[in-house]
Amino acid sequence: MSIPFIVSKPSGLVVQGLFRGLSHRSTATRFGIAIQRSRVARLTTPIVLRRSVSGSAVNVSVEGKTVGKGLVNDIRYFLNNEALSRYPSGSNSASPRRFKLPRLLGRNQQSASSLSSLSTPSSPTSVNALGKAVSRRTAQRRTFKAYLTLTKPHLTFLVVLTSMASYSLYPASSLITSSDITPSTTLSAITLLFLTVGTALCSASANTLNMLAEPHLDAQMTRTRNRPLVRGTIRPQNALLFAIFAGVSGVTCLLYGTNPTVAALGLSNIILYAGVYTPLKQRHVINTWVGAVVGAIPPLMGWAAAAGEFATTDSVYEVLSHPGGWLIAGLLYCWQFPHFNSLSHGIRHEYAAAGYKMLASINPAMNGRVAVRYSIACFPVCIGLSICGVTDWGFVVDSSLVNGWMTYEAIRFWRNVGEYGTGKRLFWASVWHLPGLLLLAMAHKKGLWQGVWRWVNGGGEEEEEEEEGYDYYEAPKGGNGGGDYGEGEGEVSLVAGTAR
Structure with a gap:
């Protein structure tokens, strides 16, 4: 008997199976491999098949939520033909029979058996996407990972890193201390803790709201189609509550632990990212410039938190009057163009298919020129840090080497319009460029090595x-x-x- 079938449409994979004189195990194995390749095996509840023969069909019922139509039709079509060969027409036996489908959705025999169970299983503690019962601890761990994915942990880590680096670069007489008795001549570790936690929570809130606004668009891109809201592992209502809780907690943490200016910057960053940048991505290419402003705010938050330790009032002018904070923010602003332009070039066709207005897909030549311009702009920004007394003049030499590397890759990216691997080279150069530049700035902080030298040679008696x-x-x-x-x-x- 020949059984042709077509695997579900979302994968774009068409499989023609001819099963002639094969055993049931071999047939099921071939069908399982085809389903596994289709990348749409997302069953939330086990399929319960009862032998209810009506004419020439076997009914397949799915308890709970409706499963994707393509996959259900494939399984129904396969099992119907198998049932016809095993149950003669007109059989009235009502006893269910278990179809063993080994390796149906993977190598786990138990998950395949539970998927094809004929009788309704007893209510387990938790059921995963393949219908397999898992322990409560495993379910909790997976839920935690899903909520962690909502925060975009890699991006949040970068945001927190830039705010901490800016905080440490503020010109203070000595290193960090947590004492409340000594005069405010040093940076406080308690303030740094509040800054870190508050910034991370604000970033988590903004990223969750961003995912809530465009799950239908994320599903169309390979880079974002595995996000929790796309896969349905987290309900949108729960994600919204999580975003509100993270946003309120983050702003409160910044207000209590730092100063009102930092809290206002954190709140404005959430609004700007979720309310302006996210909807603008589908309307105009200027969204990239708005996103660069969003990335420049966290280092400004770190600088304002450090300046609040020495300010006599909480006025915005006194906290943000030093040009050092604005220069560090400008460095982050310039860095994001070679970084994002090279990233978006590799998936420009997916951006265009999803409806995003990105420079890489609309004007690739201009996309390269913008990357070169802002790579070159990093040079005067780093020189300005030394002029303003944030770093020593050795930073000009070291930063020029790092900036020169990224500028060289940006020029190659522009000349080749992102082809011949130049897009990936620029992307990885930008990935290493930012942390390297921040570490060099902290190592060249003005007065740092003089203080270390005096401490090593015992020259601190006069200060005591x-x-x-x-x-x-x-x-x-x-x-x-x-x-x-x-x-x-x-x-x-x-x-x-x-x-x-």
Whole structure:
């Protein structure tokens, strides 16, 4: 008997199977391989097949939610033909019979058996996408991973890294301390903790809202089609509650642990990313420039949090008056163009098919030119950090080498219009460029190595005397032969430093 069948449409894979004189196990194995290749094996509940022969068909019922029509039709068509060969026409036996389908959706025999079970199984603790019962602990771990995916952990890590680097680059007299007794001459580890947690929560909220707005578009791209909302592992209502909770918690954390300016920047970043950048991606190519502004805000948040440690008021002008914070934000703004332009070039056709207005798909030549321009713009930004006293002049030399590498790859990317592997080379150059540049800036922080050198050579005794609040001065000569505190002419007196 010949059984031709076509695997479900979403995969775009057409399989013609001719089963002639094959055993049931061989037939089921071939069918299972075809289904596995189709990439649409997403059953949420086990299929229950009952032998209910009506004419020449066997009914297949799916309990719970409706499964994808293409896959259900394939399984129904396959099992109907198999049942016709095993149950003679007119048989009235009502006892169900189990069809064993080994390797139907993978190598696990147990998942295949549960998928083709004829009788309704007992209610398990949890059921995965293949209908296999899993433990409660496993289900909780997978749920946690799904919510973690909503936050875009790699992007969130980069956002937190830039805010922490900017915080550490603020010009302070010494390293981080967590003491509340000493004067505010150092950066506080407690403030850094609030900044890190608050920034991560704000980023998680913005990324979750971004996924909520476009699951139908994410399903059309290979880079985003496995996201939780696309696969249905998380309900949209739960994702919305998670986004609201993360956003409120993040802004509250920044407001309580840093200052109102940082909290306002965090809230504006959520609104700008989810409310402006996300819908703009389907309307105009200017969305890339808006997204670059979103990426430039986190380092500005870190700088404002550090400046709040030394500010006498919470005014925005006092917290953001130093040009160093704006230069670091400008560095992040410029970096995002060679990074994203090279990334979007590799999937420009998918962007166009999904309806996104990206420069890589609309004007590839301009896409390369923009990457070159902003790669070159990183040079004056790094020089400006040394001019403003944030880093020493050694940073100009080191940063020029790193910026030159990315600019070289950007020029190749522009000349070859992203072909011959130049897009991937520029992308990976940008991936290593940013953390390398931030580490070099922290290593070249102005005054850092002078302080280390004085500490190694024991030159900190004079600083300890000043911290104790004492000062030495020579009494004035002449007059009544005595100073203000009764010392003789030319004698040295030890008085409180605040008195002179």
